[in-house]
Every structure is written in C-alpha cells, then in structure tokens.
C-alpha cells in the first residue's frame with residue numbers, strides 16, 4: 001500500500017443547520033464514507049450563540065460584515081459535528097465539498113449538487129491539517145473522538 005508523500009491527517013467536517021433542516025445528513029455523510037476515509041467522531045449539537053461568537057472557529061471572520069449573519073445561521077438549529085481521518089483528508093474533503101460559493105462549485109461536489117447560496121452552503125471542512133486538529137479539539141470534548149482500527153484490509157488507504 002502506497003501512502004505516497006501525503007500524511008494521515010484529520011479534518012473537522014460540520015453539516016450546517018440548513019443541511020440538517022433539509023434532511024441531507026445521510027446524503028452528506030455517505031459521500032465522505034464512500035470516499036474511504038475513517039469516521040472518528042460524530043454528534044448532533046446545538047451551538048450556543050455565545051460559543052459561536054467567541055469560538056475560535058470563526059475568529060478570523062469576526063471583522064467581516066457577514067459575521068452576525070453567520071452566527072445567526074450557525075446557531076439557528078443543530079449542526080452535525082464530525083471528525084474524519086485519512087491520507088490527505090483535508091484537501092480531499094474540500095474537493096468533495098466544493099467552492100465556498102455554491103454557484104461556483106462543480107457539479108458532483110456537495111455544494112455544487114445541493115446548495116445555491118454562500119450563506120447557506122450546507123457544510124464546513126477544515127482548510128489545513130493544523131486547523132483540522134484545532135477545530136476537532138474545539139468542537140469535541142475529551143472522549144468523544146474515538147480511535148479505532150478497521151478490521152478489514154484498508155483497500156483505499
């Protein structure tokens with residue numbers, strides 16, 4: 001099995017409230033599962049407004065004009081928090097997700113197939129391995145991320 005130069009990484013993937021409200025949870029999880037990456041953490045979570053505002057997660061965006069709308073959106077209903085692990089998973093998950101603006105996202109991507117607005121783009125994915133580790137630590141508590149070994153030959157590793 002050749003892992004080439006790319007490292008095993010982890011990515012924080014989150015189904016945003018529109019994805020949950022529209023009944024797209026199974027569809028979205030299925031796309032990552034079928035890729036052959038490993039699910040290590042999964043929970044439905046209602047993010048409190050204070051946490052969303054102070055959360056390191058969207059810290060870089062605090063000065064943006066759309067920040068209040070983003071906080072309203074992300075706290076408007078439950079989200080699905082996920083931790084995924086795999087070789088090159090950060091970049092591959094971003095490819096599966098597609099461009100931030102769904103109108104620019106290619107068909108076949110989650111946003112390209114399932115969304116139309118930047119402010120309702122159904123899913124988040126970490127943009128670097130460092131942020132993958134950081135965001136998983138932010139959104140999951142001790143013990144919620146499970147280390148496990150698949151018992152079958154990891155054909156897609």
Ligand code: RTP
Pocket residue numbers: 066070099100118119120121123124125126127
């Ligand atoms: P994400 O973090 O959710 O994966 O999205 P991203 O990297 O593709 O995009 P980023 O620039 O980090 O923006 C984070 C989220 O903020 C909302 N947004 N709204 N102009 C707007 O109204 C606007 N721009 C960004 C989106 O929900 C975006 O995913």
